[in-house]
Amino acid sequence: MTKILIVDDEPGVSMGLEDHLALEGFEVESRDDGESGLEAVLETKPDLVLLDVMMPKMDGLEVCKELRKRDVTVPVIMLTARGEEIDKVVGLELGADDYVTKPFSPREVVARIKALLRRSRTAGPDPELTELRFADVEVDFKQFQARRAGKPVKLTAREFQVLRLFGSRPGEVITRDEFLDQVWGQDVYITNRSVDNQVWALRRKLEDDPEAPSHFVSVRSVGYRFVPEGEE
Numbered sequence: 001m002t003k004i005l006i007v008d009d010e011p012g013v014s015m016g017l018e019d020h021l022a023l024e025g026f027e028v029e030s031r032d033d034g035e036s037g038l039e040a041v042l043e044t045k046p047d048l049v050l051l052d053v054m055m056p057k058m059d060g061l062e063v064c065k066e067l068r069k070r071d072v073t074v075p076v077i078m079l080t081a082r083g084e085e086i087d088k089v090v091g092l093e094l095g096a097d098d099y100v101t102k103p104f105s106p107r108e109v110v111a112r113i114k115a116l117l118r119r120s121r122t123a124g125p126d127p128e129l130t131e132l133r134f135a136d137v138e139v140d141f142k143q144f145q146a147r148r149a150g151k152p153v154k155l156t157a158r159e160f161q162v163l164r165l166f167g168s169r170p171g172e173v174i175t176r177d178e179f180l181d182q183v184w185g186q187d188v189y190i191t192n193r194s195v196d197n198q199v200w201a202l203r204r205k206l207e208d209d210p211e212a213p214s215h216f217v218s219v220r221s222v223g224y225r226f227v228p229e230g231e232e
Contacts, residue, residue, distance in 0.1 A: 002026050002048070003026070003027045003029070003044065003045075004050065005028075006018065006028065006030040006031070006049075007030070007040070008030070010052070011032070013079070014032070020107075024110055029044060029046070033057045033058065035057040041063075041074060042072070045074070048075045049074055049077070051076050051078055051096070053091070060080070061094055064094045064095050068095035076098075077112060080102060098112055118181060129141060129164060134215060134229070135206075135208075139167070141164055146163075148206060158183065159198060165182055166226035171227065172225065172226075173219050177192075177223075180194075183198075195224075199216055217231050
C-alpha cells in the first residue's frame with residue numbers, strides 16, 4: 001500500500017484527512033509537530049508527506065528544508081491556512097512539490113496526491129541532459145539554443161521542455177498524460193490537444209517532412225515516441 005504521512009498540529013484536519021485517505025486505499029500515519037514529523041519521515045520512509053506550515057517545535061518550512069538538505073526526495077505537499085504568495089514561493093524554493101491552502105476539500109487533496117505520485121513515479125526529463133543531437137539538429141539545453149543544418153532554430157521555452165523529455169526517453173512511448181504531468185504540471189488544467197500542438201510545432205521546425213515525421217512519431221490513441229536515428 002502507498003503510505004502517506006500527515007504532519008499537522010490540528011487534530012480535526014489530521015483526522016479528516018486520515019479517514020478520507022484510508023477510504024481511498026492509502027496507508028496513513030500522522031504526527032502533530034515538526035520534530036516528530038521529521039523523525040517519522042526518516043524512520044518510516046513514506047511515499048508522500050502532507051506537511052503543515054505552522055506547527056510547534058519545528059515549522060513545516062524548516063522540516064522541508066531539512067529533508068532536502070539530507071537528500072530525502074519524498075514528495076511533499078505543504079498545507080497552510082495562510083494564502084500569501086510569499087509563503088508558497090518560499091515553500092517551493094525549499095523543495096516542496098505542491099501547496100494547498102486551508103480550508104480545502106479532501107477530494108482536492110486526494111487528487112493532488114495521486115497526480116504528484118504519478119509524476120514522481122514516471123520518468124521525467126533527465127536533469128543531466130544538457131545537449132541533444134539527431135539528424136542535422138543540435139540542441140543546447142543550457143543555453144536554450146537549437147540549430148538545424150548549422151542554422152539557428154527559434155524554439156519556445158515549452159518546446160525546449162517537450163524536446164528534453166523526448167531526449168530523456170528515446171525510443172519509449174510517452175503518453176499524453178505523461179507530457180501534461182512532466183511538462184505542464186498538475187496545477188494547469190489543459191487538454192491533450194496542447195500536447196499535440198507542441199509536438200506539431202517541433203515537427204514543423206525540426207522534421208524534413210512534418211506530415212510524415214521520422215523522429216517525433218505518433219503512437220495511435222496513446223502518445224508519441226522519439227526516434228533519434230529516424231523511422232522509415
